[in-house]
Amino acid sequence: MSSTPIVRTDKKQAILDSALQLFVNKGFNATSTASIAKAAGVATGTLFHHFPTKKDIMSQLFLSIKQEFATNMVSNTQFSGDIEQDANTLWQKAIDWAIAQPLKQLFFLQYSMSADIDADVRKQAMNSILGFVVELINRGKQQQIIADFPNALLLENCHGQYLAAIRFFTDNPHLGDDEIHRSASFKLFWQAMKA
Structure with a gap:
């Protein structure tokens, strides 16, 4: 998997797209919210604005x-x-x-x-x-x-x-x-x- 962030104007969708790749490739428990935010190209605060927990994602x-x-x-x-x-x-x-x-x-x-x-x-x-x-x-x-x-x-x-x-x-x-x-x-x- 490439470490290049997914570029999207829709940050919420970028978070979901990144989470999909990470959850499939690394597993739910091994994927941190920080790694999802990084892959999505958004700040961690932006991730938590849309999704209070990883379980919500x-x-x-x-x-x-x-x-x-x-x-x-x-x-x-x-x-x-x-x-x-x-x-x-x-x-x-x-x-x-x-x-x-x-x-x-x-x-x-x-x-x-x-x-x-x-x-x-x-x-x-x-x-x-x-x-x-x-x-x-x-x-x-x-x-x-x-x-x-x-x-x-x-x-x-x-x-x-x-x-x-x-x-x-x-x-x-x-x-x-x-x-x-x-x-x-x-x-x-x-x-x-x-x-």
Whole structure:
């Protein structure tokens, strides 16, 4: 990683961008707020003006990346009304995003299940930002296509399946466009969800 500061007119975003690189490359605990400020090209006081604690940086970074991920998944997506087909469309868009955003995906792989992200922040990301996934699950349950298990457990399972798939494609980038592997990743996910 280069030690050149990230030059941005938006200091808050520069802090988040720098934190992303440092958290992925050095880890949350090994990254100081001073190193984030230095990499962002801002004073430490500026960092604390925007984020009172390093944990606040982590939470905001997690939520902003989840929002970007969610926006990408639903933008220009034509939903057919067929639960399985719509789930597959979202799944494939999610995998595409992961392949196109390797640093952000590494962040998710490292921190999505980590105690460094508060459970309330993870819950907010899943229920608010990714609310369309909850809606799809609820419609699937109403139509008896998706298993009638508690939503919180289904959402954790969805998330775990997704993290496993992107770990596979991150470790095997040459298979990212392989139709057999992409299709199999969805089928494994779907088998765990269906009624």
